Amino acid sequence: xxxxxxxxxxxxxxxxxxxxxxxxxxxxxxxxxxxxxxxxxxxxxxxxxxxxxxxxxxxxxxxxxxxxxxxxxxxxxxxxxxxxxxxxxxxxxxxxxxxxxxxxxxxxxxxxxxxxxxxxxxxxxxxxxxxxxxxxxxxxxxxxxxxxxxxxxxxxxxxxxxxxxxxxxxxxxxxxxxxxxxxxxxxxxxxxxxxxxxxxxxxxxxxxxxxxxxxxxxxxxxxxxxxxxxxxxxxxxxxxxxxxxxxxxxxxxxxxxxxxxx
Amino acid sequence: xxxxxxxxxxxxxxxxxxxxxxxxxxxxxxxxxxxxxxxxxxxxxxxxxxxxxxxxxxxxxxxxxxxxxxxxxxxxxxxxxxxxxxxxxxxxxxxxxxxxxxxxxxxxxxxxxxxxxxxxxxxxxxxxxxxxxxxxxxxxxxxxxxxxxxxxxxxxxxxxxxxxxxxxxxxxxxxxxxxxxxxxxxxxxxxxxxxxxxxxxxxxxxxxxxxxxxxxxxxxxxxxxxxxxxxxxxxxxxxxxxx
Numbered sequence: 001x002x003x004x005x006x007x008x009x010x011x012x013x014x015x016x017x018x019x020x021x022x023x024x025x026x027x028x029x030x031x032x033x034x035x036x037x038x039x040x041x042x043x044x045x046x047x048x049x050x051x052x053x054x055x056x057x058x059x060x061x062x063x064x065x066x067x068x069x070x071x072x073x074x075x076x077x078x079x080x081x082x083x084x085x086x087x088x089x090x091x092x093x094x095x096x097x098x099x100x101x102x103x104x105x106x107x108x109x110x111x112x113x114x115x116x117x118x119x120x121x122x123x124x125x126x127x128x129x130x131x132x133x134x135x136x137x138x139x140x141x142x143x144x145x146x147x148x149x150x151x152x153x154x155x156x157x158x159x160x161x162x163x164x165x166x167x168x169x170x171x172x173x174x175x176x177x178x179x180x181x182x183x184x185x186x187x188x189x190x191x192x193x194x195x196x197x198x199x200x201x202x203x204x205x206x207x208x209x210x211x212x213x214x215x216x217x218x219x220x221x222x223x224x225x226x227x228x229x230x231x232x233x234x235x236x237x238x239x240x241x242x243x244x245x246x247x248x249x250x251x252x253x254x255x256x257x258x259x260x261x262x
Numbered sequence: 263x264x265x266x267x268x269x270x271x272x273x274x275x276x277x278x279x280x281x282x283x284x285x286x287x288x289x290x291x292x293x294x295x296x297x298x299x300x301x302x303x304x305x306x307x308x309x310x311x312x313x314x315x316x317x318x319x320x321x322x323x324x325x326x327x328x329x330x331x332x333x334x335x336x337x338x339x340x341x342x343x344x345x346x347x348x349x350x351x352x353x354x355x356x357x358x359x360x361x362x363x364x365x366x367x368x369x370x371x372x373x374x375x376x377x378x379x380x381x382x383x384x385x386x387x388x389x390x391x392x393x394x395x396x397x398x399x400x401x402x403x404x405x406x407x408x409x410x411x412x413x414x415x416x417x418x419x420x421x422x423x424x425x426x427x428x429x430x431x432x433x434x435x436x437x438x439x440x441x442x443x444x445x446x447x448x449x450x451x452x453x454x455x456x457x458x459x460x461x462x463x464x465x466x467x468x469x470x471x472x473x474x475x476x477x478x479x480x481x482x483x484x485x486x487x488x489x490x491x492x493x494x495x496x497x498x499x500x501x502x503x504x505x
Binding site for chain 1: 364383388
């Protein structure tokens with residue numbers, strides 16, 4: 001088990017040495033996804049704004065949440081990032097089969113390629129999110145910096161989540177359909193446009209037992225409520241640590257085996 | 263000193279039934295070829311078994327054998343894609359490999375971008391690749407196609423590009439899987455000349471092919487594989503004399 005962990009760490013270290021490869025590939029990916037379009041990656045921003053606008057207009061009157069636009073804008077930004085990363089991770093190694101079978105690049109190079117690609121894509125949505133938050137009316141406070149800390153935490157755990165899901169998806173291809181469905185349903189089971197209460201009912205249970213809740217809250221609470229959600233960090237941080245350990249072990253286990261599975 | 267020493271090399275991998283909800287009676291065929299052994303859940307493939315040989319600077323080894331004999335598998339073990347399960351490999355020299363065109367290239371990217379990416383993958387700097395770009399493009403003779411996506415290339419054009427990148431980067435050991443067979447006769451001649459230059463400057467070429475004429479023209483040593491085991495290793499002349 002320790003040897004898997006060390007092998008996983010070695011793979012990531014080798015990938016860091018090859019950062020010019022995954023940076024170049026990630027930039028290629030963004031360009032390819034918007035080739036032949038007039039607006040290019042700006043579509044990422046437009047999609048985010050359209051999505052957020054629709055939510056705010058349709059659900060704005062149904063949910064008695066103050067600063068609903070900020071609540072939705074930040075929540076949706078985090079959710080869309082998490083959802084996209086998870087959905088793309090499952091089939092990552094299958095998509096990279098040509099490189100895995102034709103080069104000796106560390107597997108973590110592909111993980112970092114997707115991480116980088118996701119961060120670039122998130123950057124476009126983030127610009128829209130920042131504009132909504134700034135213009136929604138809340139006065140800017142120093143506590144907002146905690147949202148940046150939370151985002152850094154989410155970005156830091158992204159390679160681990162990608163690794164874990166990509167390895168699982170390589171060994172269990174059906175997972176991509178399971179995950180696609182879970183993420184579809186997850187959008188409604190995660191407090192993006194609704195708020196948890198203390199009624200003790202189903203809604204409260206979903207709020208508490210959904211791990212994504214805590215990742216949304218650590219980003220959203222400082223901006224939305226001017227608070228540092230320590231209770232959410234108490235759940236999110238251990239999840240990040242466990243995810244990294246599991247990811248490194250799974251990568252160490254599979255780094256020389258995966259090529260026979262694809 | 264450039265060299266390859268392979269001692270009693272073996273590669274065995276388990277035949278895994280994919281964890282899928284679909285009824286899956288056949289074992290996964292994703293791995294390399296070889297002999298299938300065992301039964302039920304404990305099926306395994308012996309892709310390479312007891313393979314030993316040594317090559318020194320200037321050698322041009324022809325890998326021959328029927329489909330599934332282990333030629334490509336051996337190349338991939340030498341390149342480091344597959345890790346052997348037994349035996350040892352000692353390689354001195356910078357290795358590059360040319361496999362199928364679908365492996366290790368980005369089909370959506372232009373030829374020019376692929377040259378850069380391939381260089382970065384092989385550990386070259388962006389500056390170095392940009393400095394050698396025109397030389398690579400000139401050797402490939404792809405002209406304006408160099409700025410077209412590689413998906414628009416014919417097999418021969420893709421082969422030209424891959425061969426040009428790999429050989430211009432001056433690998434000390436070049437592993438090739440049927441590649442020189444692609445491209446027209448004139449480019450094949452050009453490629454042979456470049457391979458001769460490579461071996462003349464103390465390199466090693468390993469070429470897997472079914473084309474015995476090609477092997478005969480290019481190589482000075484032959485390694486014949488049958489079911490993952492070596493049936494012949496020695497000089498080209500005695501191999502073809504005994505046939």
